[in-house]
Amino acid sequence: MISIDRASCVGCGLCVRGCSMGYLRLNEGHAEIRERRRCIACGHCAAICPKRAVTLRYEREEDFTPAPENELERLLLMRRSVRHFKPEPPPRAVIERALNLAEYAPSGKNYHAHRWTVLYGLERANEMVERALDFCARTGEARELLKIKAAGTNLLTCDAPCVIIAWSPDDALNPVVDPVVAMEQVELMLNQAGVSTCWGGYLRQVSDADPELRAYLGIPEGCHLRCALMAGYADREKYVRIPPRTPAKVNWME
Numbered sequence: 001m002i003s004i005d006r007a008s009c010v011g012c013g014l015c016v017r018g019c020s021m022g023y024l025r026l027n028e029g030h031a032e033i034r035e036r037r038r039c040i041a042c043g044h045c046a047a048i049c050p051k052r053a054v055t056l057r058y059e060r061e062e063d064f065t066p067a068p069e070n071e072l073e074r075l076l077l078m079r080r081s082v083r084h085f086k087p088e089p090p091p092r093a094v095i096e097r098a099l100n101l102a103e104y105a106p107s108g109k110n111y112h113a114h115r116w117t118v119l120y121g122l123e124r125a126n127e128m129v130e131r132a133l134d135f136c137a138r139t140g141e142a143r144e145l146l147k148i149k150a151a152g153t154n155l156l157t158c159d160a161p162c163v164i165i166a167w168s169p170d171d172a173l174n175p176v177v178d179p180v181v182a183m184e185q186v187e188l189m190l191n192q193a194g195v196s197t198c199w200g201g202y203l204r205q206v207s208d209a210d211p212e213l214r215a216y217l218g219i220p221e222g223c224h225l226r227c228a229l230m231a232g233y234a235d236r237e238k239y240v241r242i243p244p245r246t247p248a249k250v251n252w253m254e
């Protein structure tokens with residue numbers, strides 16, 4: 001999927017940091033590809049490299065660039081999932097504002113049936129991680145999380161000092177779509193405020209399987225966690241380019 005130009009690589013390790021799959025490593029001062037690892041073609045390695053030493057084999061001729069002075073397009077294109085966070089959480093007021101603004105998101109029949117749980121502070125977030133991983137160890141759920149954790153990476157929350165969770169009743173009109181729409185608005189608002197984020201799909205998977213974790217998160221019976229967002233200040237993970245994406249696959253019907 002990618003190639004690395006050793007002559008241009010300065011061994012800064014940023015591409016290794018940007019790769020959530022452990023596909024890259026530093027060896028004798030240069031980045032290199034690790035065998036038997038999977039690349040998910042997210043393009044983070046090329047987008048983070050200050051020396052343009054990483055080339056994506058799937059790169060398109062033309063990249064999508066934001067229209068000049070269009071702040072929303074810039075935000076949509078420059079937003080990245082970040083996996084390394086500083087330990088201090090963003091101010092509560094910033095999170096609260098984003099959550100309150102998300103109440104203005106569209107919601108079927110204006111129900112807004114979803115509720116939020118915020119794990120605020122590293123200690124609290126890590127306590128939840130311990131519980132979730134303990135469940136995975138006992139049951140075999142999301143087994144890969146434990147393997148990756150043993151190698152030093154916590155893909156459940158990426159050690160984010162704040163984890164925002166949206167949950168809703170199973171019998172809500174739109175139990176999944178409404179909270180997901182709202183969460184994406186939260187993500188963009190936080191990104192615009194300088195707070196980095198990453199969706200937590202693994203956390204949803206584990207909470208679906210573990211009623212005790214749901215109880216710990218204050219999610220009542222008959223409700224489920226619909227989406228989770230890690231949030232915090234990025235720690236040496238700054239993207240300088242936009243990774244390529246394939247054009248939209250559209251069935252135009254006129």
Ligand SMILES: Cc1cc2nc3c(=O)[nH]c(=O)nc-3n(C[C@H](O)[C@H](O)[C@H](O)COP(=O)(O)O)c2cc1C
Nearest residue numbers: 020042079080081083155156198199200201202203
């Ligand atoms: C529903 C959903 C669940 C995700 N779950 C995780 C997760 O559990 N852990 C993680 O590190 N990244 C997770 N991601 C982030 C994706 O891997 C990321 O969006 C993708 O690689 C593209 O990178 P980008 O967001 O920077 O464009 C998730 C993204 C979405 C939309």
